[in-house]
Amino acid sequence: MASIAEKLADKQQEISVGEFFERNKHILGFDSLTKALVTTVKEGVDNSLDACEEAEILPEIKVEIEEVGDREYKVAIEDNGPGIVKRKVPEVFGKLLYGSRFHEISQSRGQQGIGVSAVVMYGQLTTGKPTKVRSKINEKDYANEMKITLDTKKNEPEVLNEEVVLWEGKEHGMRFETTVKGLLRRGKHSVFEYLKNTAIVNPHAKIEFDRDGDKTVFKRATDQLPEKPEAVMPHLKGIELGTLAKMAKNADRRTLKSFLKNEFSRISYSKAEEICEEADIDPKTNPSDLEVEDHKDILNAAEEVKLMSPKTDCLSPIKGMLIKKGLKNVLKGNHPEYYAPPTTRDPNVYSGNPFQVEVGLVYGGELEKEGPVKVLRFANRVPLLYKKGGCATTTAIKNIDWRIYDLDQKGGKGMPSGPAVILIHVASTRVPFTSEAKEAIADIPEVIDEIEKGLRECARSLRTHLNKEKKRKKVKKKFTVVNDILPMIAKKSAEIIGEEPPELDRSLTKIMGVVYIEEESSWEDGRCKMEIEIMNYTPKERDMELFFEKPYPETELLSSNVEPDHEGDHLEWKIEDLEPSETRTFSIEFDGDLEKDDLDGTDIYIEGVGETKLIGAEPLPEDWDIELTDIEEED
Numbered sequence: 001m002a003s004i005a006e007k008l009a010d011k012q013q014e015i016s017v018g019e020f021f022e023r024n025k026h027i028l029g030f031d032s033l034t035k036a037l038v039t040t041v042k043e044g045v046d047n048s049l050d051a052c053e054e055a056e057i058l059p060e061i062k063v064e065i066e067e068v069g070d071r072e073y074k075v076a077i078e079d080n081g082p083g084i085v086k087r088k089v090p091e092v093f094g095k096l097l098y099g100s101r102f103h104e105i106s107q108s109r110g111q112q113g114i115g116v117s118a119v120v121m122y123g124q125l126t127t128g129k130p131t132k133v134r135s136k137i138n139e140k141d142y143a144n145e146m147k148i149t150l151d152t153k154k155n156e157p158e159v160l161n162e163e164v165v166l167w168e169g170k171e172h173g174m175r176f177e178t179t180v181k182g183l184l185r186r187g188k189h190s191v192f193e194y195l196k197n198t199a200i201v202n203p204h205a206k207i208e209f210d211r212d213g214d215k216t217v218f219k220r221a222t223d224q225l226p227e228k229p230e231a232v233m234p235h236l237k238g239i240e241l242g243t244l245a246k247m248a249k250n251a252d253r254r255t256l257k258s259f260l261k262n263e264f265s266r267i268s269y270s271k272a273e274e275i276c277e278e279a280d281i282d283p284k285t286n287p288s289d290l291e292v293e294d295h296k297d298i299l300n301a302a303e304e305v306k307l308m309s310p311k312t313d314c315l316s317p318i319k320g321m322l323i324k325k326g327l328k329n330v331l332k333g334n335h336p337e338y339y340a341p342p343t344t345r346d347p348n349v350y351s352g353n354p355f356q357v358e359v360g361l362v363y364g365g366e367l368e369k370e371g372p373v374k375v376l377r378f379a380n381r382v383p384l385l386y387k388k389g390g391c392a393t394t395t396a397i398k399n400i401d402w403r404i405y406d407l408d409q410k411g412g413k414g415m416p417s418g419p420a421v422i423l424i425h426v427a428s429t430r431v432p433f434t435s436e437a438k439e440a441i442a443d444i445p446e447v448i449d450e451i452e453k454g455l456r457e458c459a460r461s462l463r464t465h466l467n468k469e470k471k472r473k474k475v476k477k478k479f480t481v482v483n484d485i486l487p488m489i490a491k492k493s494a495e496i497i498g499e500e501p502p503e504l505d506r507s508l509t510k511i512m513g514v515v516y517i518e519e520e521s522s523w524e525d526g527r528c529k530m531e532i533e534i535m536n537y538t539p540k541e542r543d544m545e546l547f548f549e550k551p552y553p554e555t556e557l558l559s560s561n562v563e564p565d566h567e568g569d570h571l572e573w574k575i576e577d578l579e580p581s582e583t584r585t586f587s588i589e590f591d592g593d594l595e596k597d598d599l600d601g602t603d604i605y606i607e608g609v610g611e612t613k614l615i616g617a618e619p620l621p622e623d624w625d626i627e628l629t630d631i632e633e634e635d
Contacts, residue, residue, distance in 0.1 A: 030122050031437075033071060034189060037182030038385065039437075040122070041065075041191050043115035044077035044176060046382060049202060050109050051081035051174070058223060059205040063195060065184060066212055072127055073182050078175035083137035086144045093120050093133050093176065094150045094157025109382050119178055121150045126181035130160050134175045136167050143167040184211065189385050192216070196330055197376055197383035201318055201425060203326035221329035222569060223553040226316045226381075232429075233265040235310040236275075236302040238352015245295050248287040256290070257283035260298075266308040275301045310354045312347035315427050318381065319344050323360045325549075327423065328603075337364025340461040342423075343454045350446040355428035357447070359454035360421075363462055367419035373407065375415075377441075378425040384439055391440035392432075393424040396451035405459040406466050420462075424451055475514060475615060479537075482511050512537035515544070515609045517616035527558065528590040532604065534575065535583045542578040544608035546586065547571070547620065556591040 030036040041063055052059035057080060064076040084092055096117050120131045136143035147161040186192060195209050199218035206220040234243075253259040260272035267275070276283040278301035281294055290298075318326070323342035342360040349355070368374070377384040377393045388394050394415075402409040402416035409416040432442040441447065487501075494501040516535040521528060536542050548571040550557075557567060566572035571588070578584060604617040 030118075033181060033183035034185050035386065036122065036126075036180060037065070037073060037075070037184055038189065038191055038194050040075050040119050040178065040180050040182065041077065042194060042382070043119050044075070045195070045198060045207075046109040047116050048077060048079035048081055048174070049198075049205060049381070052079060052205075053226060053228070055082040056225060056228075057081060058220065058225065059202070060208075061205060062208045062210070063191070064210045065191065067184070068179065071181055071183055072179060073184060074177060074179045076175060076177040078173065080171070080173045083135045083143075083172045083174050084133075085137060086135070089133055089135055089144065089146055090148055090157035090159050093117055093131060094148045094159075096121070096150070096155055109380050116176070117150060119180070120148060121152065123178040123180045124149050127179045129179040131176055131178040134165065134167065136170055136172050136174075139171045141166055141168055143170070194383050194385055197378070197385075198381075200326040200330050200376065200423070201323070201378050201381045201383075203318075203322050203329060218330065219552050220554070221325040221552065222322055224322065224569075226318070229316040230311075230313045232311045232314040233263060235265045235307075235349075235352040236260070236267065236299070237307060238310070238349075238430075239264075239299070241292075241295055241299060244299065245290075245292065248290050248295065251287040254286060255283060256281060256285045256287050259287040265310050271305060271307060274305045278304050309347075309349045310352060312354050312356070314429050315347060315354060315356050317344050317356050317358055317427050318425060319358075323358060323423065323425075327360055327362055327421070331362060331367075331421065334367050335365040336362045336367060336421075338362070338462065338465050340458040340465070343457040345450050345454050348446055348450050350432070350444050353428055353430045353432075355426060355431070355447060355450075357450040357454050358423075358425040358427070359451070359458050360423035361455075361458035361462055362421040362423075363465075364419050367421060369419045370417070372415040372417050373420040373422055376421060376423040378423070379431045379433070379438065379441060380427055381425070382438070384441070386437075387434070387440040390434060392443050392448050393426075393441060393451060395443055396424075396448045396455060397422065399448070399452055400455055400459070402459065405463045407459075407462075422455070422458075424454070426451070475512075479512060479514070479516065479615070486511075510539050514538065514613050514615050515542065515606065517604060517606065517614070519604060519616070530588050530590070532586045532588075533583055534578065534586075534606075536578045536580055538613060539580055541580065542575070542609065544575045544578065544606055546573045546575055547603075547605040547607065548586075548588070549603035549605070558589045558591060560589070561585070561587040 030039055045061060045063065048061050049059055060080045062076075062078040064074075064078075066074045068074050093116060123129060123131055130147040130149045132145065132147050134143050134145045142164050143166075145163055145165045146159050149158045149160060150156075151158055184191065192209065192211075195207055195216075195218065199205065199207050203221035204223065204225055205218075207218040209216045209218075239247075247263060248259065251259050251263065253262060256276060257269065257272045260267050260275060261269050273283055275298060279294070279297035281290075281297065285294075320342040323344075324339050327339060340361040340363070342358060345357045345359075347354050347356045375388065375393065375397065377388065377391060384391065384393075397416070398414055400416075401412040403412055407416040407418045407420060426441055426447065431438070432444050432447065434440045434442050491501045514537050516537055518533045518535075520531050523529070532546070532548065534544075534546065550569055550571070553569055557564075557571065560571075562573060564571040565574050573586060575584060605620045606614055606617045607620045609619065
């Protein structure tokens with residue numbers, strides 16, 4: 001038996017992290033040729049977005065895919081970020097588990113330091129070719145370029161070639177090119193779908209996609225960068241036993257009380273004393289002297305002591321108006337009828353980890369009427385394209401009876417059907433993914449509950465909209481009848497009795513009781529012209545504000561018959577003393593870099609008019625108090 005044990009001992013050897021992932025590449029998202037190509041693009045784009053946002057640069061990202069052999073593609077990703085200093089390039093691209101965010105507790109797209117180096121490993125594993133990386137960190141004309149491979153046995157980078165190259169017209173940025181085995185397809189699991197969805201939840205980014213010369217550009221919908229999340233300390237209720245033991249052993253603090261106060265979030269000296277008392281441990285104990293049972297007692301005590309929830313400035317939600325802009329920017333070709341006001345839920349906590357849920361809903365137009373609704377799933381602004389069935393987002397959708405919100409659903413269970421798109425975004429310092437491939441969110445009860453609440457908020461808005469649409473159609477029909485036919489009746493009646501036609505303005509306003517907005521667009525000599533008419537068909541004088549949302553931040557206003565009071569992402573006019581039956585016209589002209597689809601569903605908002613008296617526009621989302629006051633006054 002001893003000789004057998006000796007033989008087995010000779011076979012036993014250390015397995016490097018590189019070799020492990022080389023043999024288990026499916027864990028990282030390379031388990032099919034189609035998926036491998038999506039993962040390659042995803043990891044590069046995620047890195048570029050994170051780098052640009054960290055440097056407070058509006059991202060401009062180019063993705064190029066060229067078929068170079070049988071199921072072999074050259075993938076290039078280029079950005080305008082801060083670049084990477086020369087000495088760090090090999091480690092970033094050629095060393096697994098190497099990154100800057102692993103020890104930080106804050107929201108980010110990637111933290112493990114595996115992504116882009118795994119792409120380098122997959123490329124050399126499937127094609128035998130190195131990855132070429134070009135980086136520029138200043139405005140000089142030259143950039144550093146390297147060809148890199150990954151030594152999987154040592155988990156170390158190998159630089160095969162290094163040179164200085166001319167990179168004109170680029171102030172700073174990074175570009176990497178790799179060749180991988182893959183399969184480029186269209187459809188819901190494609191590179192195009194991933195980039196389209198990325199553009200929705202990153203409306204501040206401009207993304208270009210070149211597929212063998214076929215170019216698509218997702219324009220930037222806002223020049224507002226996301227709020228930068230702040231790194232926070234760990235929360236005692238979200239920490240594991242081994243992590244607590246390691247922190248205590250390496251602590252610089254001399255007392256347990258000081259250790260708890262200074263190394264964890266939301267613990268004051270008084271709370272630290274409470275925890276020590278509950279755990280029956282002397283607050284003056286040196287943390288490094290604690291035993292395993294002490295660590296267990298501290299964690300149990302933390303559950304009994306009432307602690308404040310973790311700080312939430314470590315999160316960076318997209319927020320309502322930007323979610324809507326992103327959806328409109330990408331879905332405009334479907335001409336949706338209605339965008340429900342997106343919901344950003346208040347932050348919540350699971351196992352000591354802060355998270356926040358956001359939900360958007362789009363309905364009608366040319367969206368697919370048959371089959372299940374389309375679901376867009378995101379975690380920390382990254383699309384989730386795979387394993388929809390095993391995701392908390394899908395569980396939450398299925399838990400709701402959508403029939404009460406006017407969507408089809410057999411038996412009130414399962415996925416609803418109809419012309420709708422549902423967007424769900426979960427932001428967290430630690431998204432509870434079901435695997436390292438980050439394809440689905442685990443069924444955490446707290447997360448599911450928040451998603452359900454967000455879904456119901458948007459669904460109620462949809463139901464309200466559908467009910468109002470029925471009323472609006474009646475109002476518009478009434479408007480046509482009253483505005484066109486009543487003057488004709490008055491004229492004929494006056495002719496019969498030989499009198500002058502009576503003034504109908506007051507009568508019209510009493511009958512209608514609405515503020516009516518009409519818009520019309522035309523293209524002439526490469527320029528877009530718009531006319532917005534505001535008609536006061538109410539019996540009293542009105543003061544209000546008109547807001548026109550530009551299709552894109554860079555859209556240039558060439559002229560306006562009335563000077564805007566504000567010009568930026570939107571135009572704003574103050575309208576004062578609009579008399580009953582008075583019409584005011586705003587004529588504006590934009591540069592010619594617009595297409596008809598760009599103006600579909602253009603947002604026109606009015607502030608100062610209750611929604612029940614507004615036809616052809618929407619009140620500002622913050623306008624509800626004004627609306628209620630207005631209604632009460634006239635009741």
